[in-house]
Amino acid sequence: MLGLYVYFHTGEISTFLIVIMVFLAYAFTFGIADFIRLDRWMRKTVGKLRGVELLTEKDYRIMKRNKNPKYLAKKYRITSLIHLGIFIIGQSIFWSMGTNSFDEMKGYLMDLSWVEVGDAQHSPYPNDMLYGIGVIWGIAFIVDFIYSWSYTLFPKK
Numbered sequence: 001m002l003g004l005y006v007y008f009h010t011g012e013i014s015t016f017l018i019v020i021m022v023f024l025a026y027a028f029t030f031g032i033a034d035f036i037r038l039d040r041w042m043r044k045t046v047g048k049l050r051g052v053e054l055l056t057e058k059d060y061r062i063m064k065r066n067k068n069p070k071y072l073a074k075k076y077r078i079t080s081l082i083h084l085g086i087f088i089i090g091q092s093i094f095w096s097m098g099t100n101s102f103d104e105m106k107g108y109l110m111d112l113s114w115v116e117v118g119d120a121q122h123s124p125y126p127n128d129m130l131y132g133i134g135v136i137w138g139i140a141f142i143v144d145f146i147y148s149w150s151y152t153l154f155p156k157k
Contacts, residue, residue, distance in 0.1 A: 099124050
């Protein structure tokens with residue numbers, strides 16, 4: 001609602017709106033599992049405080065499984081590869097809107113000097129909005145990919 005309010009008053013899509021949209025997309029996809037995990041943690045904590053058992057056997061099995069380093073490494077490898085696929089498709093769509101040919105895209109991929117310039121005019125993106133989305137998504141992707149693969153490369157004992 002706040003994002004729509006800002007958009008209607010300013011008439012432009014800002015970085016703030018992009019961040020809100022990304023958060024909502026996350027919340028409705030991968031974030032659901034995080035909310036379920038938060039719910040289990042809260043039921044466990046409240047149950048301890050009240051002296052009542054609020055978790056089921058299934059909850060305990062899932063919590064035990066989520067502490068298994070091999071399971072976590074496999075789960076994060078899969079989700080990072082899904083994110084990689086979506087990232088490549090999304091960026092390809094953005095770049096195809098701002099370039100005229102595959103060879104031009106390839107040129108931007110081979111010479112990343114446009115990243116240092118920091119504006120849409122010298123990039124493969126068609127406008128500032130998609131450039132902003134692409135940059136924010138690229139940063140989030142890199143952080144997510146490194147974090148996800150850290151479970152495989154540096155597993156807990």
